[in-house]
Amino acid sequence: MTTTTYRQAMREALRDALRRDERVFLMGEDVGRYGGCYAVSLGLLEEFGPQRIIDTPLSESAFVGAGIGAALGGMRPIVEIMTVNFSLLALDQIVNNAATLRHMSGGQFNVPLVIRMTTGAGRQLAAQHSHSLEGWYAHVPGLRILAPATVQDARGMLWPALCDPDPVLVFEHGLLYNAEGELAADAPVVDLTTAAVRRPGTDVTLLAYGGTLRTALAAADDLAGEGTSAEVLDLRSLRPLDTATIVASVQHTHRAVVVDEGWRSGSLSAEVSARITEEAFYDLDAPVARVCAAEVPVPYAKHLEEAALPSPGAVVEAVHHMAA
Amino acid sequence: MAEISQRVGGNGARSTEPGTVAHWGQRRGTLHDADGLIAGPGDPSAGGPRPGDPCIDGGTQGPEVGAGGLGAGTGSNAALRGVDQPLRVLSPDGSPTGASDPPYPALLGPEQHRQMLTDMILTRRVDAELVDLQRQGQLALYASCLGQEAAQVGVAAAMRAQDWLFPQYRELGMLVARGVDPVGVAMMWRGAYHGGRGLLERHTSPICIVVGANALHAAGFALGVRLDAADEVVVASIGDGALSEGDVHEALNMAAVYEVPCLFVVQNNQWAISVPGRVQTKSATLAHKAVAYGIPGIRCDGNDVLATYSVASDALRWIRAGGGPVLLELLTYRRGAHTTADDPTRYRGDAELERWAALDPIDRYRRHLVAEGIWGEEEERRAASVADEAAAHVRAEVCDAADPSATGLFDLVFTRPTKELERQRAQLERELARRRS
Ligand SMILES: Cc1ncc(C[n+]2csc(CCOP(=O)(O)OP(=O)(O)O)c2C)c(N)n1
Ligand SMILES: [Mg+2]
Numbered sequence: 001m002t003t004t005t006y007r008q009a010m011r012e013a014l015r016d017a018l019r020r021d022e023r024v025f026l027m028g029e030d031v032g033r034y035g036g037c038y039a040v041s042l043g044l045l046e047e048f049g050p051q052r053i054i055d056t057p058l059s060e061s062a063f064v065g066a067g068i069g070a071a072l073g074g075m076r077p078i079v080e081i082m083t084v085n086f087s088l089l090a091l092d093q094i095v096n097n098a099a100t101l102r103h104m105s106g107g108q109f110n111v112p113l114v115i116r117m118t119t120g121a122g123r124q125l126a127a128q129h130s131h132s133l134e135g136w137y138a139h140v141p142g143l144r145i146l147a148p149a150t151v152q153d154a155r156g157m158l159w160p161a162l163c164d165p166d167p168v169l170v171f172e173h174g175l176l177y178n179a180e181g182e183l184a185a186d187a188p189v190v191d192l193t194t195a196a197v198r199r200p201g202t203d204v205t206l207l208a209y210g211g212t213l214r215t216a217l218a219a220a221d222d223l224a225g226e227g228t229s230a231e232v233l234d235l236r237s238l239r240p241l242d243t244a245t246i247v248a249s250v251q252h253t254h255r256a257v258v259v260d261e262g263w264r265s266g267s268l269s270a271e272v273s274a275r276i277t278e279e280a281f282y283d284l285d286a287p288v289a290r291v292c293a294a295e296v297p298v299p300y301a302k303h304l305e306e307a308a309l310p311s312p313g314a315v316v317e318a319v320h321h322m323a324a
Numbered sequence: 325m326a327e328i329s330q331r332v333g334g335n336g337a338r339s340t341e342p343g344t345v346a347h348w349g350q351r352r353g354t355l356h357d358a359d360g361l362i363a364g365p366g367d368p369s370a371g372g373p374r375p376g377d378p379c380i381d382g383g384t385q386g387p388e389v390g391a392g393g394l395g396a397g398t399g400s401n402a403a404l405r406g407v408d409q410p411l412r413v414l415s416p417d418g419s420p421t422g423a424s425d426p427p428y429p430a431l432l433g434p435e436q437h438r439q440m441l442t443d444m445i446l447t448r449r450v451d452a453e454l455v456d457l458q459r460q461g462q463l464a465l466y467a468s469c470l471g472q473e474a475a476q477v478g479v480a481a482a483m484r485a486q487d488w489l490f491p492q493y494r495e496l497g498m499l500v501a502r503g504v505d506p507v508g509v510a511m512m513w514r515g516a517y518h519g520g521r522g523l524l525e526r527h528t529s530p531i532c533i534v535v536g537a538n539a540l541h542a543a544g545f546a547l548g549v550r551l552d553a554a555d556e557v558v559v560a561s562i563g564d565g566a567l568s569e570g571d572v573h574e575a576l577n578m579a580a581v582y583e584v585p586c587l588f589v590v591q592n593n594q595w596a597i598s599v600p601g602r603v604q605t606k607s608a609t610l611a612h613k614a615v616a617y618g619i620p621g622i623r624c625d626g627n628d629v630l631a632t633y634s635v636a637s638d639a640l641r642w643i644r645a646g647g648g649p650v651l652l653e654l655l656t657y658r659r660g661a662h663t664t665a666d667d668p669t670r671y672r673g674d675a676e677l678e679r680w681a682a683l684d685p686i687d688r689y690r691r692h693l694v695a696e697g698i699w700g701e702e703e704e705r706r707a708a709s710v711a712d713e714a715a716a717h718v719r720a721e722v723c724d725a726a727d728p729s730a731t732g733l734f735d736l737v738f739t740r741p742t743k744e745l746e747r748q749r750a751q752l753e754r755e756l757a758r759r760r761s
Contacts (some may be wrong), residue, residue, distance in 0.1 A: 055598075
């Protein structure tokens with residue numbers, strides 16, 4: 001076991017994939033010499049050269065589209081987009097193309113493409129760098145959506161994502177890059193299909209993913225101090241959702257709070273809540289609660305940004321409200 | 325059309341709802357229900373402008389802008405200038421190059437020269453102050469324009485008050501020269517005021533963070549100007565990196581097809597964060613791209629404020645006369661970091677920095693004006709004190725400026741608040757009250 005950061009774990013995953021398979025290459029804005037906007041690919045240009053660590057022009061649609069093209073030709077591209085906000089300039093390539101080409105070609109072509117991007121707020125980067133739009137992508141059939149929240153998942157999800165014959169989007173919450181965790185040298189490949197119980201409990205299930213896992217774990221600590229035992233579930237895969245694990249937990253605790261940094265209206269939290277209602281309604285002792293970001297563009301000023309985001313306090317309040 | 329012009333009240337005056345601040349969406353707010361639009365020359369249902377319309381053949385039938393003007397040389401509207409040698413009026417040592425193309429801007433009187441140099445000095449001083457304020461934790465972020473003062477002040481000086489500017493995010497010099505109070509800019513970087521204060525009055529859009537998006541907005545705004553038959557030109561300011569965005573390609577193409585009054589200014593400062601120009605394009609120059617859009621492309625020394633002023637004035641004159649959009653590439657250099665969050669030593673060396681420091685735009689212009697007898701110790705002192713005062717004013721206003729109220733979070737999402745937002749506001753108020761107790 002060694003202590004490592006989420007950033008290093010992600011870099012190790014990239015390095016491992018680049019070593020294992022010559023078809024793998026990394027492409028995106030500032031990924032080469034600069035080592036990526038969040039320093040994830042630092043040193044990889046020196047190690048793998050400019051043929052495989054490729055700085056692109058400032059053209060999101062172009063390099064995502066090129067990633068699709070390379071994948072159609074049998075390569076295994078990893079495309080990095082600086083933030084989910086700028087992935088919107090490539091939305092047509094992702095939603096109208098990557099997600100549909102297998103279908104549109106009658107199965108003749110598939111798109112083994114991995115797209116990584118930063119998501120989430122908390123770094124004073126304002127409304128055009130901070131949104132959590134992964135829920136939108138989770139709406140789209142043809143895409144697999146992953147949200148590694150731990151160092152282990154940061155290290156372990158990339159390779160199976162590359163092995164997936166279809167497009168996979170990996171959402172990395174910007175506040176996690178410096179998070180530390182333990183990693184075994186021979187860390188096992190993780191599976192991409194199941195949610196994980198990160199903290200067992202009996203009184204309420206807190207459902208979180210990516211950046212909100214930490215919020216939920218902090219809330220669970222506070223609740224434990226009050227004698228409430230919260231189970232914390234990490235969704236991990238946002239599409240497909242592991243409904244079985246979600247339902248099993250709720251059947252066991254009878255209460256559920258969904259914690260999501262996305263906006264609540266028409267959201268991933270709404271989907272999770274609906275699935276619980278559909279499949280575990282009679283097991284619930286209280287209506288499902290949601291703690292989401294305020295429905296405003298994420299503000300730039302620090303105190304406003306904090307006020308807009310789900311906090312452990314708000315999760316605790318939601319749990320109190322259910323018990324009342 | 326006449327009716328619309330009356331309703332928006334001509335230049336500057338904008339229709340506003342009683343009790344609200346004028347904002348962008350309301351500028352052409354009367355267009356949707358304006359009957360007069362239907363028969364107007366720019367009626368979209370009539371398929372847009374066609375060859376033979378007054379401005380579509382701008383290059384051949386359009387205005388003559390004097391010797392060496394935009395339409396000259398090629399006989400088409402795709403004239404290229406400065407692509408072999410960037411247009412330059414002043415040598416780096418401040419002596420005139422004697423270039424007659426563009427003609428020396430003789431129209432500038434001593435007072436205008438002094439104003440431009442003062443604006444450049446003030447820009448540099450306030451820019452440095454903003455970097456310091458960020459270092460001291462008073463601003464969350466700042467993008468310095470150090471080294472780009474000539475490009476920015478030269479363009480802004482060539483614009484008229486009624487023209488509109490759509491900046492990217494590094495345009496302190498343009499904003500200052502347009503008369504925007506730098507305190508408003510600083511407050512934006514601080515997060516105390518969304519989008520910057522005092523922009524609308526100076527016909528300037530909020531800064532653009534989604535790189536390239538402002539080019540589309542400028543093109544569309546200019547389309548509105550044309551439909552309105554207003555006497556305004558729209559200036560989109562973008563970077564060398566932005567020119568790689570699909571949005572910018574589409575903006576240039578559409579602006580050219582509709583011959584809208586829009587000047588696209590590219591500050592080619594050689595870098596887009598860590599990515600050098602050669603990774604952005606294989607074109608010999610950025611101005612060359614104009615050829616494909618069928619519009620004039622000009623390349624000019626952006627560290628030469630007189631050359632910048634001259635070509636920007638030429639281009640604006642051409643556009644005002646109905647010649648359609650122009651692409652202007654200004655060669656300059658980003659001497660600071662990309663933003664205060666960046667460390668450029670990771671991707672570029674000192675030699676390059678030194679080379680460009682030797683081409684300093686302020687020194688060059690100062691030397692010239694001194695030689696011309698327009699600038700002396702007295703002017704230098706006055707400019708320095710204007711700049712110091714501005715910097716001190718910014719510091720005094722910004723330091724520990726009160727944070728906006730947290731529940732103001734919900735104020736600017738919709739013009740009319742929704743029930744859902746009211747609910748969320750009440751929830752936040754409860755949480756804040758609980759934290760206080
Ligand atoms: C659509 C989009 N993609 C990526 C970014 C991240 N980004 C911010 S500034 C920048 C570089 C822009 O370079 P350039 O247009 O040359 O302007 P400069 O910074 O040199 O003034 C990048 C890639 C962004 N803001 N918007
Ligand atoms: Mg640039």
